[in-house]
Amino acid sequence: MKWVLLMSVAACLMLSACSGGSGGASDKTKDGKVIVSFQTFWGSETRKPVIEKIVNDFNQSQDKIEVKHTYVPWGDIWTKNLAAVAAGNPADVIVNDINSVSHRAQNKQSEDLSPYINESIKNELYPNLWKTVEYKGKFYGVPFTTDTRLLFYNKKDFKEAGLDPNRPPSTWKELEEYAKKLDVKKGSSYERIGFYPTWGSFGAGSWMANADNGKGFIEGDKLEIATPRKIETLKWIADWRKRLGDKNLQKYEADFGSGQSNPFISGKVSMWTDVATFYTQIRDSKTNMDFGVAPMPAYDSSSRHWNEGGGFVLEIPKGAKHPKEAAAFIKYMAGVKAQEYWAKKNYDNIANMQAAKNVIKGFSGKEKMVYQQAVDNLKDTRLHPVPIHYPDYQSRIDPQIDAAIHGKKSAKKALEKAEKDVKQQRK
Template sequence: MKKTTSLSLMLSVILLSSALAGCSSKSNNDSTGTVSPSPSATAAQSSAAASTTPDAEPVTIAYWHIYTDGPMKDLTDKLLADFHTQHPNITVEQLGINFFDYWTKLSTSMAGGSGPDLALNDTSTLPTRAKAGAILSVDDYIAKSGLNTGDYFPLLVDKMKVDGKMYGMPNDTDVRVLYYNKKMFTEAGLDPNKPPATWDELEQYADKLTKWNDKKMLDVIGFSPAIGNLHLWTLAWANGGDFWDDQGKPTFNKPENVAALAWEKKIQDKYGVKAMAAFNSQASALGFSPFIAGKAAMVVDVNNLYQDIKTRAPDMDFGVAPIPNNGTPASWSAGFDLELTNNKDDKRAAAAWELMKYMTSPEVQVQIHEVSGSLVSNMKAAQDPKFMADPNWKLIVDQMQVSHFIEYIEAMPSWHGSLDPVEQAVLNSGKDPQQTLDDAQKAAEDALANFGKTQK
């Protein structure tokens, strides 16, 4: 069984490579594009000082991102051209790199001393780079520019901080919600305006919505936790669970977590391994969500699915709702941010800050949302009245109030990746939820103990 997970697919790769990232010393020559410089400032090993007085002396900076073609690349070209008009002394050399190649190339360049001055990066791995001194704190720039961090989603601002200092600015994020097919609801005798709110309701609705063919294979699946972008940690949060306590100790086999995994198994067992394998094989061949194809009546997925529905199935009658919970409303977010690489060049750092500030401004972020449909970090943009008039979008944005990021644990930064095989073993191989989480707990405790030995 395979879950679509755009941001989470890359996390383990980034975590392994970002630890290699060191400090850069000069601009990358592989970049292409154009923009320009403006202020001057001071950049130290782990923080940068800002200047409020623009410096008219020309400066060239490198900006790396993941937009190689399509509408977002076109928009990026336009935005950088507009930025250059506003800051004629700052020239921006941009480089767009394929999503799956980007993270390795970025961390390798930073380790080799030729990283870009400004880089789009993964928020959940930011502490690794901050602690290594590979990126700069932007506290002084924020203070001297008068930028209000209160304009950004609090969850995202919090994730930009390490040891009380802020490193970079959040760019965009995502959030998981329940999508449901209203036409299928009506056909199954369910109220299309009353989506399931609890796990019990979700199970009951799924039973009514599931359709089997004469070969005892799934024609339409009501709901499966293995389809879309719903992971064990999200269900555990929705059951009042967690995987780390306030002291940073693992709680993998906490009763609430075990109950969440057992509930997943209960739902999955209704379909059987053979039928699910056949369904997943057919779904994978689609190249897009089975929900869009009308093969899944309900699915938990990221907000980007909303944009896909608009593109691929604009006439679909569907609704969006919070993830059904077992007493604790919860969702899961991941995201990208913009970071200043520690290139030990005050002038370039100051110019890169100007671009960072521009790219996260409400005016620019409105344009980014209009083109990509992404949940941008600037609340003024994400909550623009013209977007919030859409009740589906409003609900998506509102879920940021209950959303979680994956906790950053220095001793085990990719801990959540270790839960996927645990989850799959229970759902596909019939393993016992309690035993698998007991084993995961032991592995986490060992990882912390081994890490502790390296710190002595």
């Protein structure tokens, strides 16, 4: 998310926001309950009923607060929120991006929650998530959901290739060896590709962090872009593309965007990286695929299975009319009951550790296998919040990565140029 752009858009929307962002004309119901307006982008047929059930459960659990949920489309919710904050009329609670909490705190767009919520709540939530909501010794959000990437692999393909279906690749070296055995080539084209690193949801930057001891492109204020491991990784990805052939990959990638079924599910790719919810696509495909899941392969046998995650937090926008009541609702949302219900119904990774354990106990079979792996992954999953001094760093790095992968630049020159460009961007 490009927060500099969002700020400029928000300024343009200030006048329209003056008509009301709180979602309610009155502060109280007829029976005296304080109305708390709650905005999310969860409007799908699956997610909307779940969040509204949680809201209804909270409303029935006490007699002082009435939460009213409003759906705002993904493309609008955050720009409209910033505009409403600027106009002094925001919602009381909003779902927001976990990796940009500190920016909203710095820009005074969200409320410090420490006066309303005891910091001991962090002991109930995954520590790596809690770090993202802290800013200058205070916290400005409460984690709600997160994610992590898994390696899905087709056991039938493994057997056909002479690989042990119960022993997925653990290192990059094994990943390459397995992928080559799983490839099915006919002439100069492929009927099946064993694996390609940037397909799925683990991009080039994630692989670079995986190799570089979990370090992102920027750690604190230190640039970690053109490090030896990241340069090596970018060359590694470019070598995969060179081996498989640009035309072959482009042909596959064209099918990805055409609305056809997922290439892993359709049997065109043997190994695939994705979040745990990808399991529901496999399940609903009715293919009865025999598949397994594993951690992301480690750089080598002495390295951890570093992963990368994101997620969402609950915030009180700056200037909200009912922060005390909003905080009470946020505490409920982060509690075991609400978190467990959300996870069971949406198959999401959640922030509450006890709730995650409870969910696993209620699952069985493949459903349990995938969710257990996702929860296990969290110990090696790092979040990389958008740095305060480099809010738009990704736009300087991505073109250089793309150039290197497609052989237009060496990996070293590409990342050195990216680091130079990012350094010049410092606020």
